[in-house]
Each structure stands twice: as structure tokens, then as C-alpha cells.
Amino acid sequence: MKDQWNILEEAWIDAAALDGAWRKLSPLDALRDAALLRLLAVSSPLDEFAVHRFLMTLLYWKADSVGGVAALRTKLLAGVVPIEVIAAVASERGHFELFDPMRPFLQDPSAADPKPQKPVGSLFAEVATGTNIAHFDHSRDGESPLCIPCIARGLLRLVPWSQSGGAGLSPSIHGAPPIVVMPRGATLAVTLGLSLVDLPAPIGEPVWTGAFRPSSFAGRIPVLKALTWNPRCVYLPHAERDDRCGLCGTRGPVISRIHYKKNKAVLRPKSNGAKAVPLDWRDSGFVYAEQSAEPIKSSSESKAAIAEDVSGLASTSTEVQEGSVFTIVIPCTNPANNKTYDHRRIEVRTVAELARLTVPHHGAEGRELANDPIGAAAIGWPTSTVGAAVRSAISRFVAAASGALKDADWILLGRALGRPMNEDAEAFAVFSAVYWQVRLGGRSQFRRAAAWPLLKLMALVPSDRRAGSADADLAPLLDALPTGQASRSRFEQSDSEPYPVAPPRGHALEFALATAVDAQVARGASIPWIELGAFLHNASR
């Protein structure tokens, strides 16, 4: 198995070129081509910031080769990435080997135990491990293997995104994950220039390998110390086998367990047993309230639900560059344990826009959901009311389908569940025959996009349940659809506001309805096909 993997030279960063084409690049190529790239196209907002931050660290480090940070910033804003800087970074390639036996990148070989103890998912807040319980998929807790490029992203998260909590782990230099404000220009070069602020602190030296040790907790923290401040001691074993990565799904060499420990050297001295002394470090990526040593965080679930967690940033004086946008990365952190339970990314043209932000799928003012957290209307379900002409068309459609189609037809239709019309020619031929009958009976106003899922749902039930039933009730079906909220009782028992959710659409709605229909049939209930058709008709708008 390959035992050399250089994080500077391997292509693992996704980016979008100016013409919109997708490219996979190494960090060195991303710097080289920064004037030809529109942006980093990273799916996780946390990774987007961490990767961006890594490139920034390289630039701060080698800014001297063109006369310092201010001079490099000017060149980047003019769209030029000086070749002197790229050459200087490239000449340091020896610091960036992930599997170097003596000096592995961002790792500490002295952290190695006889066997790696922690799941590799410990590198990611959203991968379920240990006390990271609030996130997504728990099916393979503790054993989900990850590919090397994903692990590289995870290592880069250690510096900006380490959380506290759990077994006495220290957070990143800036405490619990703050809200990021990233100015973005027309090209990656300009974006990097906008973030490369000449900070009022000594530049210092980066710590690329071994256990990170602060030179001092007092006085201004040097820039490169802060940008490589690593609260963990991590060491990667070699890849074990080929498997599918638990995060990106790529097949290749994977690692499932790593050495992952706290770094005691970053524990801050405490003044008389009270709170840890704040460090003298101001990060250009975060926003600070007046006279506060810690950057602004999103720590109230109620405020996050209606975007009030970011509105306060609007009054801060972030430099506004013409033609640029701002990417706001918002990790939502529970103040009780300092763990993030969610993260969002929004884009605004000016920071002032944050004051007027609403949550679109909440309704116009963003507060409807808070007033009616569980109700169907609150998550955007349409009412099933339709006009007489549409109702009559749906009724003809259901009658034509249940009267004319044969077992083989229904089997083809059931097989097409979740697929669009153009992906299954056989099922589509069956559908067209029925839909055409409806149109012959008058100009149908029953939408094709609603008739297609309705017919496939009809295919799922026993043949004697396919006729329209006048007395069947739609409400139990809709109640069985996912609301996206944790549970009804959770919101009845606490005063927290529910989190914004979007109702499922498209194939997700089809699968949700299929599950609900199955449950109704198992209970012996009839399905109100015409009402369901009306619901789909409105939902397909």
C-alpha cells in the first residue's frame, strides 16, 4: 500500500474554474491557478474554511519572498499569485508527508499506543463517534473507515475547528467554534487576498509536525503559531485495506482507527482557579463584539432557527470589497457542552444584509414555524384543495388506471418508484397510456408531474385497494410524513423553537409517501387516491 501521501502535492481539493468546470487540485496547483479558479467547491462549510485557512497559512508563511504580507495582499487583490511564493511553498514539501515515519504532517508520532484507540471519525464533528451524537448517520459508529483525502481534510480541521467537551479536550485557540465571515472575490486569488490581513502580531513560525507547544500564553500570539495551534496529538497508522470511504463513498485505501489524544501543552493557565486566561489573538476570519476576547458564536438554538444568530454580525465593520460576496459559516454550538450540533453556510452580498436575513422555508417572516412547529402547514405542505376540473381529472385518472392496468403493468410501475419519467421507458409507456385516456376525456388539468408519482404509489398496494374511496381520510397519511423535527414531545416539553426544515420533495417525497401508504395498508385503511392526487398536484407546483 502506498506509504507516501503529500498533502501539498496530491490532488484532493475540489474547485470550480472560471468557466464553471469542476477541477480536483493539489494545494500547490490551487495556488498556482488561483487566478483561474472561481472558488473552492467544498461541500462541508467547515472544510471550506479549513482548506481556505490552510492555503492562507502557506501564504502568511512565505509572504516574505515578495516583501511581506501587505505586499502579497496587494498582488493577490490584483489577481496575481507571485511565483516566488509558490516556489517557496513547494520547496518545503518535506513538511507535508502524511505518513513520514519521523515527521508526519500535523501529527505527533509520540502519541502512538500499541494499537490505535479512536475512530477516525473523531476528526469530524458530524461523524458519529463517542459524544458526537447529534449528527446524521449512526449506523457504523466507531468503525466507519475514511479515505486518505477525507482524512487530510479532517487533519486540517484540527486547527480551526477543534471542540472542547468530552474527556477534558481543549478547543481551538479561539475557543468554541465561532461564526466565520469569509469575504469572497471573483477569483480564488482575490479571495485569498481579501483574507490575507496584515495582523498586528509577530509572524512567528508554523508548527507542521510533532506535538504543538505554544511558545508562551502571554503577549501577542505570533500569527503562524495561531494558525497551526493544534489542540490534539494525532497519529495516523498506515492504510489498512481498500474499502468504501464512509464520508465521500470513494473506493480506495482506508483507515478506520487512529491515535487521537488531547494535547496537554495547550491547556491554558487559569487565574486563581477561575476561567482560563484569554489569549491575545484576534482572528481575521471571525467577528468580535466590542471589548470581548472571544469571537461571536451561534449558541442559541432558538435564535439559529430564525437566523437571529447572525443578525448581530451586521453591525460589525468588516471591510467590504466591491463585487465580492461573503460566505458565512455558522457552526451552532451547544453552550452546555461546547459541541456543535449543526452547521450552516449562507452567502450575502454585504455583511449589512445579515440584519435582514429570513429563513426561506420558514415562511415569509421566518416565524411561522415557531408558532406552529409540527403542523403540516408550517413545513410547507400544500393543502389538498383543488378545483372541480382538476378533481374530476384526477378521478378519471384513478378510475382509468385501476380499470385498465394489468398485474405486469403495476409491477413495472412499482419498480420505477423514486425515478423520474425519463429514466424508465417501460413504466413511462404504461403511464402515458393511462394519462392519455384522461386527456381524451377533456382537457386534463391534472399535472403530469403529480400523476406520475400517484400511479407508482397505486402500484404498491394490493389490487383491491386501487379504486378511489370516497370515505378515506388523507390526514393520517400526511401525519406519517417526516416533519424533519426531532419529535413532537421535544417541542412540547421545552421552550426551544424548532429548527428550520424543508419538506421532502421529488423522489424523497415519493419514498416518504410510499412508507406512509404501506403503513396505512398494513392497518387495513383505505387510501384516498383522489385526495392524494390533489396533494401531489399542489406539491408539484
Ligand SMILES: [Zn+2]
Ligand atoms: Zn473519503
